[in-house]
Amino acid sequence: MIPGARLPDVTFQTRVRDDSIAGPNPYRWQDMTTADYFGGKRVVLFALPGAFTPTCSTYQLPGFEKGFDDFAALGIDAIYCLSVNDAFVMNQWAKAQGLKNVQVIPDGSGAFTRRVGMLVRKDNLGFGLRSWRYAAVVRDGVVEAWFEEPGLADNHEADPYGVSSPDTVLGWLRAAAQGAAA
Template sequence: MTMKKRVPFVTFRTRVRDETVDGPNPYRWENKTTEDYFGGRRTILFSLPGAFTPTCSTYQLPDFDKLYEEFEKHGIESVYCLSVNDAFVMNAWGKASGLKKVKLIPDGSGEFTRKMGMLVAKDNLGFGLRSWRYAAVINDCLIEQWFVEEGLSDNCETDPYGASSPQNILKTLKSLETESAPDQSERLTAL
């Protein structure tokens, strides 16, 4: 779905590796804003219910990482995965997943997810408040394309996955490029 909505301004609390920090956990806190992640470039953001969960870990995250170069061919400069998990959990998940390209964003308090209108209760699974599964193509903090799974609701009994899959987003990007490319007869007439 085409959309021109601005992503909400939020400050994320992240943990970054810093070799100047002594001890077995060489990380420091670093604040990153929405502008840091999405300003001045074209990106993909996908959000999911939780780190280490089955669909997220088996399909969504690894498939975005595998298809990263394909997204670059279509003008995407970065791909981000966001979850209502803290920086410690997100870093551990990234390491366990062997990520090479996708960057993880911790939304520990759920502020960004709430402001996006995607915060849902998952008490039926023992999760508490989490993100509904969605994705967006974002250009300089403006949402160009929106991919939200059907059934957005609290305590949903199912975990729909398809609309926000990397394969669907890639298909949409290719389709939009085909639609916007002038056809051969228009180019010949212009010459």
């Protein structure tokens, strides 16, 4: 996507905790829309190939989680991690990662990822359809900045990581803030 483009309108099927439900799985389905996540806020969105995968779990997600205060100081209201995984997987990954700041968005069917042009085949790894790695700064549903890893392709042999890193996005936000202050 390019700066100035509006994110596509999609509905995400999420699972949210509901204390009125008894038993070991007190969660219910809740539809969330693009407007619910992005409307009226300035956010960082980052997407990755899969929950529980090495680069995603070791570097990208933890980096955004640990850097939340730095992002917030630069006017970011929320940080979202999106993957073409279902709500059950994304919720368990968030729990395993001990997330307090980053919120996960399950794009189980890949509808959002397809519409932003980032859906790729990862059959060479046994993943099927997944998201290419990218990040974006989004204000009220409109892309301010887009950080896409190089080499977007089906069955890419590598998993490039750097352009969409927390440090890169944070650097852009700092530069933008300095430019606005000048």
